[in-house]
Amino acid sequence: MHADFPRINPLRLLDDLKTLRSFGATGPGVVRLALSPIDIEARRWLAARMADAGLDATIDGVGTVFGRSRKPGPALVIGSHTDTQPTGGWLDGALGVIYGLEIARALDECAATRDFAVDVASWIDEEGTFSGFLGSRSFVGEAVDTSVRNARNQGGLLLADALAQAGLANLPRVTLDRTRQRAYLEPHIEQGGRLEASAKSIGIVTTIVGIREFQLGFTGQRNHAGTTPMSIRRDAGAALVAFIARIDDAFGRLADADTVWTVGRIDLDPGSFSVVPGKALMNLQFRDANPERLHAMERALVELVDAWNTQHAVHAELIACEGAEEPVTMDPELQQRLEEAAEALAPGQWTSMPSGASHDAQVIAPHIPACMLFVPSIGGVSHDFIEDTAEQHIVLGCEVAARAAAGIAEALRR
């Protein structure tokens, strides 16, 4: 590698990742729910590591760990999250945060990049233990006070009380300074199997897909499963099953290879052997990078329900759920910096791809140019204790991210 480029320290990178894993380690995985005592411990350790790297490190009033570069001039923010799901993998968002830390150190150690300002962030509660994307939302200036006052975790603990217990309640909150913080890079594990399936080592995100969530309710007539002939049944469960086939057919005609839809839950009422279900309910989610396709799928769903209700004695109802997310496009120039770095260090081994999962980058992208880099997930597994990424991919991903960061930071100074 040319001396003009920053060189990361693979052992230091892996050491920090493994130390962070030790906070909440559970078998091969990690349980480090946002603002839990072990998460606070991990945040204090992370802030100390940021300070060791020469950053001005703070834990802010919502729990985000932010390491601000002391260097003047425009800054690149590199971040992700170190909180986990209830059955979390050891890398997930932690990978991107420690990449940021290592890249800040590597740029500082390289003569050509020493002056470049890199801020590093671990946004609080990306996973939504209390309120999803709390840290990044607070950072970009969204109003989060209502969340802070009212959000509770599954145990019923108020977010405000969790912050008070951690001694964070009255601390200032880090906010975006657009005059200084000009770009955002979020490295993350892929959380899917596309890179592995195509034998690629690096994914460069084009778009974070949009999401729609609906419940579909069916109301028929609860009846005795022995005494009610098939011909006079109004079986809500059978209606639900038949409706899924219609969804598959309609969505299949609208979809491209990246469109996904999922029936994640089905409840039949009353749910016994001997009773024809009188009510049935399902969760339907669909995701796509193209906002027009999302709208077309939504329209198709409405039309399917309308058509169904003119034809069937079981009534179908479409219930829109909260949490619709619009697709978010990654900045084309930043994608190009990632592509250049990937092609230099892993020629032919990278690919552009949508992100099927949500990330803090989608919160930040509307405010400053943002981009994401993926490394492969073994077996496509995430949000599971066995989530993992090959060490060579962890190291290569950080090398590519560091090279891209240097390129981005340099471009910001022009």
Place this chain on the structure above:
Amino acid sequence: MHADFPRINPLRLLDDLKTLRSFGATGPGVVRLALSPIDIEARRWLAARMADAGLDATIDGVGTVFGRSRKPGPALVIGSHTDTQPTGGWLDGALGVIYGLEIARALDECAATRDFAVDVASWIDEEGTFSGFLGSRSFVGEAVDTSVRNARNQGGLLLADALAQAGLANLPRVTLDRTRQRAYLEPHIEQGGRLEASAKSIGIVTTIVGIREFQLGFTGQRNHAGTTPMSIRRDAGAALVAFIARIDDAFGRLADADTVWTVGRIDLDPGSFSVVPGKALMNLQFRDANPERLHAMERALVELVDAWNTQHAVHAELIACEGAEEPVTMDPELQQRLEEAAEALAPGQWTSMPSGASHDAQVIAPHIPACMLFVPSIGGVSHDFIEDTAEQHIVLGCEVAARAAAGIAEALRR
């Protein structure tokens, strides 16, 4: 009506039904779970009404109320059950028990039938609060001591303790005396909508259908619903839905108009919006009067599972459940007595039909000739507080049953 035939007293019949309803009345329905305090109260009232009717009435060691005729010669047993489901209708089995009481009185009041012996029974726990068909099983000599020792209700109360609390634990149990008790008649509400749909007033049961119950489990791969392309998913829920279509197709080809099958419950794991289900489970029950068709359906199911597993990456597993019941044919001669009575009192208003529901008659039929008579259920509803039958149908049903009982009792004496 000819004076040689017994005449029931409609007001007395309805009065007794309404008094029985008052034990556990809940809105229009009844909650009178087997051996609950209110059920025991109802049993003591019923035994007293039997004694008033000149029967030797006892509550036996498992809780069955048995009114034995003091008349010599062969006896017809008329019975059903007065315990209810957790959300019970007011008639259900109570109808048949009070019919029996009224018929015993009516035959005694008629010169032509005064000598005929009619025993009346309210078998304990038909509904399976502790152990289904306990009373009829004990009556025909099945070993019920294991049930008595081990069975518990949903609250965890042991059947043995419930019997002890009711003061019944050490009482003798009524058992079938084949030399005397030669036939069994069980009147019951239809619990379905066939009589109503065909505008008939009386159903004469040909067969009590057999039942098969299975769980079908599907094991795929739990995955992130955003990052896992449709093409590489192993969605256990989608597999289950597709499999139901195969069942409908295969069973549809084997079925006749009376065959029924029901998917009463579906569980997807983990059951959220954002996770492709890794496991799925469903309850499947099917019923038919023809044992060969039941076997054919069972074979078809096994073949569907085998074929599926050679074709799909999601593994299907067929899990047989307890509670298979074979079809039970009602005695042809007794059916004929019912037909003659129905044709005499309700010409053209009766029909032969299978019973899709289970009844004590299926326990007794292998031991002595047995038959059943149905009256229409309004809206086909049962096991629900709103279950009901038109008063004219209640009265007509008892008139037909009484006339048939006279015919049966007379034939027994020949």
